Amino acid sequence: MSAVAWIAVNAFRESVRDKVLYNLVVFAILLMGASYLIGQLTAGQDVKIIKDLGLAATSIFGLFIAIFIGIGLVSKEVERRSIYGLLAKPIHRYQLVLGKYAGLVLTLAVNLAVMTAALAVVLAVMSWLEDPVVRTGWEAPAVDPRMLKAVWLTFVELSIVTAIALFFSTFSTPMLSAAFTFGLFLAGRFSTDLRNFNQVVDSPAAAAIAQGLYWILPNLAPFDVRSQVVHAQPVPFGYLALTTAYAVIYIAALLVVSLLIFSRRDFK
Amino acid sequence: MSKPFAQALATIVIAGILVGSAAALQAVRETRYPSPPPGEDSLYITSGAAVRRMSAGYNALAADLYWIRTIQYYGSVKLRLKQVRELTAAEASRGLSDYQLLYPMLDLTTSLDPRFNIAYRFGSIFLAETYPGGAGRPDLAIALLEKGVRERPDKWEYMQDIGFVHYWWTHDYKAAADWFHRASEVPGAPWFLRSLAAVTLAEGGDRRSSRILWLSIRQSAEIEWLRNEADRRLKQLDAYDEIEALQKIVDDFIAREGKPVSDWQTLIRAGVLRGIPADPLREVPLEIDAGGRVRLSPRSPLFPLPDEPKRLITPGA
Numbered sequence: 345m346s347a348v349a350w351i352a353v354n355a356f357r358e359s360v361r362d363k364v365l366y367n368l369v370v371f372a373i374l375l376m377g378a379s380y381l382i383g384q385l386t387a388g389q390d391v392k393i394i395k396d397l398g399l400a401a402t403s404i405f406g407l408f409i410a411i412f413i414g415i416g417l418v419s420k421e422v423e424r425r426s427i428y429g430l431l432a433k434p435i436h437r438y439q440l441v442l443g444k445y446a447g448l449v450l451t452l453a454v455n456l457a458v459m460t461a462a463l464a465v466v467l468a469v470m471s472w473l474e475d476p477v478v479r480t481g482w483e484a485p486a487v488d489p490r491m492l493k494a495v496w497l498t499f500v501e502l503s504i505v506t507a508i509a510l511f512f513s514t515f516s517t518p519m520l521s522a523a524f525t526f527g528l529f530l531a532g533r534f535s536t537d538l539r540n541f542n543q544v545v546d547s548p549a550a551a552a553i554a555q556g557l558y559w560i561l562p563n564l565a566p567f568d569v570r571s572q573v574v575h576a577q578p579v580p581f582g583y584l585a586l587t588t589a590y591a592v593i594y595i596a597a598l599l600v601v602s603l604l605i606f607s608r609r610d611f612k
Numbered sequence: 613m614s615k616p617f618a619q620a621l622a623t624i625v626i627a628g629i630l631v632g633s634a635a636a637l638q639a640v641r642e643t644r645y646p647s648p649p650p651g652e653d654s655l656y657i658t659s660g661a662a663v664r665r666m667s668a669g670y671n672a673l674a675a676d677l678y679w680i681r682t683i684q685y686y687g688s689v690k691l692r693l694k695q696v697r698e699l700t701a702a703e704a705s706r707g708l709s710d711y712q713l714l715y716p717m718l719d720l721t722t723s724l725d726p727r728f729n730i731a732y733r734f735g736s737i738f739l740a741e742t743y744p745g746g747a748g749r750p751d752l753a754i755a756l757l758e759k760g761v762r763e764r765p766d767k768w769e770y771m772q773d774i775g776f777v778h779y780w781w782t783h784d785y786k787a788a789a790d791w792f793h794r795a796s797e798v799p800g801a802p803w804f805l806r807s808l809a810a811v812t813l814a815e816g817g818d819r820r821s822s823r824i825l826w827l828s829i830r831q832s833a834e835i836e837w838l839r840n841e842a843d844r845r846l847k848q849l850d851a852y853d854e855i856e857a858l859q860k861i862v863d864d865f866i867a868r869e870g871k872p873v874s875d876w877q878t879l880i881r882a883g884v885l886r887g888i889p890a891d892p893l894r895e896v897p898l899e900i901d902a903g904g905r906v907r908l909s910p911r912s913p914l915f916p917l918p919d920e921p922k923r924l925i926t927p928g929a
Contacts, residue, residue: 393676400673533669
């Protein structure tokens with residue numbers, strides 16, 4: 345096993361030891377409880393709302409994992425002084441950073457896979473219990489393979505957030521890293537506003553800066569196709585491919601800068 | 613029993629006793645110092661754009677929350693008003709004030725999730741419906757549906773619903789016919805919309821067209837509730853038919869016998885009726901007043917009957 349894979353597996357094991365997977369239990373209880381309660385409250389929109397809730401919860405739970413585990417990937421090793429032991433081993437610093445990143449992405453993938461499976465089970469049960477006549481009126485079937493597209497883009501988006509958290513983790517404190525990462529996440533969700541900034545300001549310089557930020561900051565809004573899949577709207581594979589490619593390049597950029605900072609960092 | 617297990621059990625029991633005691637104390641406090649009744653419902657944010665920002669991209673989930681709140685709001689207001697048997701003039705004139713948050717809530721819901729189909733269709737019925745069954749605001753119903761049409765120009769159902777609001781509530785038959793015609797041109801729209809447009813334009817409203825409309829709404833309803841509402845409306849049309857038929861029997865009897873009729877027993881004894889007629893749900897007997905006018909009982913679930921759309925021309929004219 346390569347050093348990166350070895351570190352990744354250990355990072356995954358560490359997250360399991362940190363009880364990160366407990367959130368899956370919370371998620372399952374949330375969905376099962378909501379599926380019963382919502383049926384009483386929504387005038388026939390329960391399947392749509394459970395889909396919305398399940399997909400949003402998948403994203404929110406993943407976001408918390410990405411931020412709060414991501415910010416500790418490197419800084420925790422420094423705080424605990426275990427970084428000295430790690431760096432004394434025959435591994436390069438870049439392998440450490442890449443391995444940590446891959447480990448957290450693996451944790452996220454496992455989480456998302458289990459949450460998606462739980463959501464599918466709840467939806468299948470709801471569909472099974474529903475009157476067939478009512479089912480014919482649904483925009484999309486309860487268990488709809490198109491939902492995987494939304495889950496995939498959520499995973500890719502969270503991979504970017506993890507890379508951002510890791511980036512800040514290489515040079516800042518956990519608290520500040522969390523604040524910066526969450527701030528960038530929000531900015532990324534609303535980056536379209538930056539593109540249209542020239543419509544609300546007169547200053548060409550301010551508009552140019554906003555335009556620049558629009559292209560530099562991560563654009564996370566395109567990763568949200570949850571509403572489209574719930575309403576059975578088409579999400580072309582070309583769109584998925586382009587959005588994923590954007591994420592891969594952006595993650596690569598963040599990791600390169602993180603590696604550079606971490607490789608120059610003095611731990612004496 | 614092992615010591616750790618006994619300790620855990622004791623801890624759980626103590627915690628249970630403490631929580632139970634807290635609940636008991638709360639019950640005592642609520643008995644001695646009753647909680648104030650729930651305050652007026654309010655909507656702190658009415659801007660869809662602001663809520664979109666605040667939901668940090670989780671717009672569909674926010675729309676669901678507003679939708680649930682809309683259902684609760686409408687249900688609670690309607691329930692409260694249902695308890696008022698006889699509305700005073702002041703209450704009746706209040707109109708929208710009792711449903712004043714219905715449109716803002718539906719507007720927020722559809723701003724957050726512009727494809728929230730049922731919110732448009734739900735809104736159109738309950739905004740348009742006369743007070744106290746609804747807000748009595750067909751203009752807002754049309755505004756909401758037009759928002760839906762802007763978002764989904766392929767939804768003939770919204771256009772049909774706009775035509776329906778014009779037909780049933782504002783009695784603007786030209787506008788209704790225009791919207792039925794527009795709906796009929798959308799691919800996939802049912803065949804009868806074209807003829808409905810022509811009939812509405814030529815003759816205005818009649819019971820047959822009303823029946824077709826409600827049957828169409830029943831068929832295109834995505835939820836049980838809308839289907840039930842359409843069923844109720846169809847039964848109301850049956851009630852009109854039944855009352856008209858009975859009225860003719862009563863009028864004929866009065867003309868033949870030359871004496872007034874103010875109860876069903878007179879007609880039953882004369883062999884004109886076999887029993888006391890009931891509403892189409894067969895739940896509550898129909899009433900006959902001192903003047904011999906047949907009417908639906910206020911106790912009937914179909915009460916009150918809505919004003920029927922009027923014909924522009926009379927048959928045979």
